Amino acid sequence: MTTKLSEAEQLKVDSRYLRGTIAEGLDDTASGAISDDDTKLTKFHGTYMQDHRDLRDERRRQKLEPLYSFMVRLRIPGGVVSPQQWLGLDAIADSCSNSTLRISTRQTFQYHEVLKKDLRSLMQQVDALGLDTRGACGDVNRNVISNVNPHQSAIHSEIHQLALAISGRLCWQSSSYAEIWLGEECVYQPGKSEEPFYGEQYMPRKFKIAIAVPPENDSDVLANDIGLIAIIENEKLIGFNVAVGGGMGLTYGEPATYPRLATVAGFVPADRIVDACEAIAAIQRDFGDRENRAHARFKYTIDDHGMEWFGEKFAEYHGEPMTEAKPFELLRNGDRFGWTESENGHSNLTLYFNCGRIADTEKAKERTALREIAKVHQGEFRMTCNQNLVIANISPEQRPIIEKLVEQYGLDDGSARPALRLNSMACVALPTCGLAMAESERYLPTFVGKLEQIMSDIGLPEQLINIRITGCPNGCARPYLGEIALTGKAIGRYNLNLGADFSGQRMNRLYLENVDEATILAALQPMLEQFAEQREQDEHFGDFLIRAGILGAERTPETLHQPLKTTV
Ligand code: SRM
Ligand code: SF4
Numbered sequence: 001m002t003t004k005l006s007e008a009e010q011l012k013v014d015s016r017y018l019r020g021t022i023a024e025g026l027d028d029t030a031s032g033a034i035s036d037d038d039t040k041l042t043k044f045h046g047t048y049m050q051d052h053r054d055l056r057d058e059r060r061r062q063k064l065e066p067l068y069s070f071m072v073r074l075r076i077p078g079g080v081v082s083p084q085q086w087l088g089l090d091a092i093a094d095s096c097s098n099s100t101l102r103i104s105t106r107q108t109f110q111y112h113e114v115l116k117k118d119l120r121s122l123m124q125q126v127d128a129l130g131l132d133t134r135g136a137c138g139d140v141n142r143n144v145i146s147n148v149n150p151h152q153s154a155i156h157s158e159i160h161q162l163a164l165a166i167s168g169r170l171c172w173q174s175s176s177y178a179e180i181w182l183g184e185e186c187v188y189q190p191g192k193s194e195e196p197f198y199g200e201q202y203m204p205r206k207f208k209i210a211i212a213v214p215p216e217n218d219s220d221v222l223a224n225d226i227g228l229i230a231i232i233e234n235e236k237l238i239g240f241n242v243a244v245g246g247g248m249g250l251t252y253g254e255p256a257t258y259p260r261l262a263t264v265a266g267f268v269p270a271d272r273i274v275d276a277c278e279a280i281a282a283i284q285r286d287f288g289d290r291e292n293r294a295h296a297r298f299k300y301t302i303d304d305h306g307m308e309w310f311g312e313k314f315a316e317y318h319g320e321p322m323t324e325a326k327p328f329e330l331l332r333n334g335d336r337f338g339w340t341e342s343e344n345g346h347s348n349l350t351l352y353f354n355c356g357r358i359a360d361t362e363k364a365k366e367r368t369a370l371r372e373i374a375k376v377h378q379g380e381f382r383m384t385c386n387q388n389l390v391i392a393n394i395s396p397e398q399r400p401i402i403e404k405l406v407e408q409y410g411l412d413d414g415s416a417r418p419a420l421r422l423n424s425m426a427c428v429a430l431p432t433c434g435l436a437m438a439e440s441e442r443y444l445p446t447f448v449g450k451l452e453q454i455m456s457d458i459g460l461p462e463q464l465i466n467i468r469i470t471g472c473p474n475g476c477a478r479p480y481l482g483e484i485a486l487t488g489k490a491i492g493r494y495n496l497n498l499g500a501d502f503s504g505q506r507m508n509r510l511y512l513e514n515v516d517e518a519t520i521l522a523a524l525q526p527m528l529e530q531f532a533e534q535r536e537q538d539e540h541f542g543d544f545l546i547r548a549g550i551l552g553a554e555r556t557p558e559t560l561h562q563p564l565k566t567t568v
Pocket of ligand 2: 427428429430433434435436437440470471472473474475476477
C-alpha cells in the first residue's frame, strides 16, 4: 500500500531536486513575485520572498501588488569571513539590498529588500567571493554555528575546521543551485539521484547544529537539534559531548508544541564527530514526522521515541555507541566584549551592534568604519551567534592602525552600548518578517533604554542581564533562554518570560501573557529593586528570581502555556 505524501513532501519530490519553476519565475518581469511553490523551494537556496509590511495598506489602497522583495541568507559555517570577502559583502549591500548588512543569530549575514531582478546578480557576487547560500534556509541542515572563542586561537581554528566539515558533509548537492543562480546548463535526468544523503525528500524540517567550547556557550548550544560541547584535556580537543533534540519554536495555544533544551546523550571522539553528526541527521531524516510539520523537528522525534531508542539507533547508524558524557561547565551565553589576546600574540576586538544591523546612519557610520578596517585588516572577521562581530587575529603591528579607525568612527564607544544592551538580542520581525505579530528589532532600543533607566535608578547600571525579544513565538532570538524575554503577541503587546539562567542551560517561565509595555515595566521594576537589595555576590537576575521565590520552577510541558500571573 502506498501512503499519500503531505503537500510539503510532495512538493519536494516533484521539484526535480529543488528546481521547480524558480528559473522561469525569475525571468518573468511582469511581477516582483514568484509562485507559492517556488517560494517554498527557494528557501533551500537561502532566500525567502517577503513583502514590505509597513507599505501593505498603502499599496492596497493604490491597487498595487504588495512590494515584494527577498531576504537572502548566507551559509557561513562558524561565521568567519576574510577582509576581502567583507568588502565584497559590503558592496552587495548597496548594489542589491537595502544598504544594511544584518548579522543573524546563527552567525551569518542576511540581506533584506532584494528585488527579484537583482537576485541572480546577488547570488553571483556571493559565489565570486567563494561563499554560497545553499541550505541557509529550507528543510536541510542549516548554518553550523560555533563558539567564536578568539582567545584560544588553536582550538578555535580546529573547531572552525570541524564546523566547515560538518556543514560541507550535510550541504545539499543538487546542480539546481548552479543552474538557477549561476547560469550553468541543466543536467537533470529523471531517475538519477542528485542527493546522496538527502534523497528527493530532504529533511522533514529544518535541522540545526552548534558547537560550544566551555565555559563559553555563546552559541546557545542546547537550543539546537545537535549540540556539540567540546571537551578539552591538556589543551587538546579530544572530542565532544553530544546533546540532541534542542529547539525553540512553539505555537501559542498549542500545548503539543514547545521549546526544548537538547539532552546530553554521550561522548564522541573528535575524529568521528563529522560522521556522528551525519548519523544523527540520518536518524531524523528517516524517523522524523513527515505528515505534521508542526511536529516534525527532531525534538519531537526524540520525545516520541525516547533517549534509549536514540542511543540504539545511533549505535546502528554510526557503527558504534557513544561513550559516557564527560563533565563540563558552561558559564555564560553572551559575548565577551572589548579586546582579548590570543595565545599566538594576536589581538581580537569584539564589538556590539544593535541587533546585528550594520548600517551607516546619521549617528554612526558603522558600515564605512568596517569597510575602512577591512581595507587594512589582515586577520579575519567573525560574526558571533549573538549578532555581534569580532575583528579577529590582529597582529601587534596592525593593532594601532585598527585602534585608530575604531576610535575615529566611535565603534567601541561605551556610551552607545550601556551594559544592559550588551547581552540583548532581538529578531528581525517587522517590517520584513511575514510571521511577526509585534515589533522586535525596531523596539529593542526603546525597551532596553527604559530598563537601563530603571537599572541606573536602582544603582545597578553595570549589571549584565540576558534580554531577548522576538516578534512571535517562533524563537529566532532564542527567547526562552532570556533572563528577561518578550515574545510578540500583537502590535505593542508581548508575553513576558522570566528566569532563564545566564549560561543557556535553563529556560525561562511564562510570567505574564499578552501585556503592554507599561505592564511589563510595572512588573519588572519591583523585581529589579528587590534584586538590587537582596542579590548575592555575582548572582544573576534569572537565578535570583528563582531563589527569591518570585518564579516557580522552570517551564515544563504542563506549565508552558500558562502564565504564572494574570495581573501585576
Ligand atoms: Fe528564524 C522562521 C529569521 C534564527 C526559529 N526566521 C524565520 C523567518 C524566515 C520567517 C519566515 O519563515 O517567514 C524569519 C525571517 C525574518 C527576516 O525578515 O529576516 C526568521 N531566524 C531568523 C533570524 C534572521 C533572526 C535574527 O534576527 O537573527 C535568524 C537567522 C538564523 C540563520 O542565520 O540561520 C533566525 N530561527 C532562528 C532561531 C535561533 C537559532 O537557530 O539559533 C530559531 C530557534 C531555534 C530553532 O530552530 O528551534 C528560529 N525561525 C524559527 C522558526 C520556528 C521553528 C520551529 O521549530 O518551530 C520559524 C518558523 C518556521 O520554521 O516555520 C522561523
Ligand atoms: Fe519573524 Fe517570529 Fe522569527 Fe521574529 S521570531 S524573525 S517575528 S519568525
